[in-house]
Amino acid sequence: MLSDDMNQNLALIGSVPHNGIKQIRIHYLLKLISAKLVSNEIQYNYTLLDKFLTRLRDYHLKPGFEIMGNPSNIYNDFENRTQVIQWKELVKELVTRYIEMFGSDYVKQWNFESWNEPSIEFKNHFKDNIKVTQKGFLNYYDASSLALQEVDNTLIFGGPGDHWPQDIKNGPFVIDLVKHFMNGSNYLSGKKGDIKLDFISLHEKGKKGQSSYTDASEDKALTDIEKEFQILKQIPFVDNEGDPEAGWNQNRTWRADNRYAATVVQVVARHIYQYNHTNKMSLFGFDHGFLSFYPFQFTQRTLLARCLKTYEIEYSRSGSNDSYKRINKNDIIYPSYQFTDLTETSSVSGFYRISAIDFWDRKSDFSDIFKWNMN
Structure with missing residues (x-):
């Protein structure tokens, strides 16, 4: 994230005319934090994360801040109540730090989000040195939610940042979070409904370059919500990985010419037409801020070609x-x-x-x- 190549990538993205790109959604931000135990207390070093977020701010960008990553692998079990409390304190300390550094007006524009694609990341109930069962994921979410509420309840937080399941009776992590928000109590506060879900983030991509599959997947998710989870109808959803095709590093010739640009415009225009007069969709994003590599500099799913x-x-x-x-x-x-x-x-x-x-x-x-x- 702090390489010269990424620095140039972000500078060029931030220079798009008319603020054409405003948000950069980033995986594993918390791995830029280092941690150590001192007298049985965790001390964090934010130097690298400070540098990266300052760079984003200077380029007139804001983060889609995924609360994702394990600082120095210091956590190992989200079913351990002590560790869940420590996680809440980490998130609270982090958010307070950046409000003091950048001002609340800027930080309130960030979309804080839960761990990316938990149904994939935590499929084997272990990731980034942390044991994460479905219960552990909900504990992690509750702690992150409560930390944000304790700092400023108007801060934006959502999830699950994942594909909506074909069968809602078998949707680990995704449907678990939906049901927990509707009926559950916060693991730390014990209060029912003490859980933030300001947006529902989905990842619905096209297939073989056909973006119409994106629309069909989103329609299914919204239909399921209206039928089975009506309390969620008023919560806006975002598709923050709505690319025409999955697999960013796949070699596709259409990504190297005007077909890619035309597809992006087509997808965005279609969503504006469909959702502009509703509160259902608040953001549509593409997952293409990567650094391309040889020999596919122009044919990978990236904004810029890195030759x-x-x-x-x-x-x-x-x-x-x-x-x-x-x-x-x-x-x-x-x-x-x-x-x-x-x-x-x-x-x-x-x-x-x-x-x-x-x-x-x-x-x-x-x-x-x-x-x-x-x-």
């Missing part, structure tokens, strides 16, 4: 200009993670520099030299 083929990482023990040698045999797109031909007798202490190779095999200047000492 990067690889990085070359060079190493020198002495640091003299004529002693650097490339150490990554394979092409890589993230220089922090690379495979080298190091052996047991190889040295890692020394000097490193990086250059980038673009789609046309043009090589950039070398980066500043980085010295590493292995103690």
